[in-house]
Amino acid sequence: MQNFTERFQEIYSAHFRDIYSYVAYSVGSQSEAEDLTQEVFLKAYRALGSFRGDAEVRTWLYAIARNTLRSYFTRKKPAAAGEEELASLASPDSSPEQVVTDRERLGLLQKALLQLNETQRTVVILRNIHGYSTREAAQILNCTETNIKVQLFRALRKLRKILEVDPSFVLERTVASEEVRPL
């Protein structure tokens, strides 16, 4: 029993921040992120005994997190996060000036991320925000590296189309071939 608790604590400490960040970027709300992260680790705690170790713990946890998020989005349509919630998502490592400067841009980026589908958003979070390699992302999502690259390309293309219609970003405008929802 002691071993079980120790094992869980080890996993929890190693992956809590990663999972929290992934969930927070996925839902765009701090309070929801906290609740969902707790739900993810509670499920992991209950299922740890039956975890056979066929996959990496990280992959297993991300799978639980993705399933939890799917259930969450099924229950509740994701709404664009409010300004305050977005602000609270800003990294505390940033300087106060930078926080103020980047606040809007980060908020808009966050909103843009929420317009991606679940797979594309997950790929962007893993690759561009968490800094995982394509191989690691493929391992986590249990798909091929090619699939990751394709999903990432589509996600970036869509993000660009979303962001270039917003004056806050100095992206050179192009003729958007697909209609996007203005932020």
Add this chain to the structure above:
Amino acid sequence: MSRKQKLDQVTDLLSSLNPLEPRPGLEQEIFARIAQEPVPDEPRKQRDWSWVRSIAAVVSFIGALILIGAFFYSGQQQANMSGAANNPAGLAVKDSASNQIPADAAKGAKKSAVLTSDAVPALSRGVKLTLKEPASFKDQEEAKRVGEAVTPEDLSEILKELYDAGAEWVSVNHVRVSPEDHAEWQGQSLSVRGQPLAPPYVVEVSGDPTELRQAIERKGSRIDTLKRAAKIDPTIETIK
């Protein structure tokens, strides 16, 4: 601006996003809540069923072989029974040409079915006809020369008449013959189905004795002709 450059711009923007840090104390709070949960029961150790699966596979394979064997065996038995139904004597069915025909074919070709010579059954109902050639002839050659011996044509015609009279089966000197078989000379001797026959010719005919006897004794029948013209002495014995 190329497509790649445009996408690089987005990538740069995304790189300004850092992994989100939870508020201070959140990690401990959540862990404390989870720790209050009862420790889940250890799942039962997975039993290794691979050996059971292996044995089951072997047993299934053997079972399948047995079933296939039984299927073919029963089919063979059925064919034999079918053949036996058409041949009350319960003998193996053979074709006159190839010595082997399927059981189904034998059903429809009752008259053409014959039995091997060594499998002639005991005559239980019918007539036993003995054709005795005149003993006065010094040898068969002389008998043939004067036309007073049983010739292949005579024997073939006799067999045909017997089958036409309703014979179930006919044997000559214990050689089963069918209506399609023909007698022929083999050296100095008559032969049917390649087997030489020596006089006297004992023809056993299975069937209704009354009808067979009427056919044999009918005026103008081949035997009647032989009796009168070739001085062949036929002996007819009724077996009931």
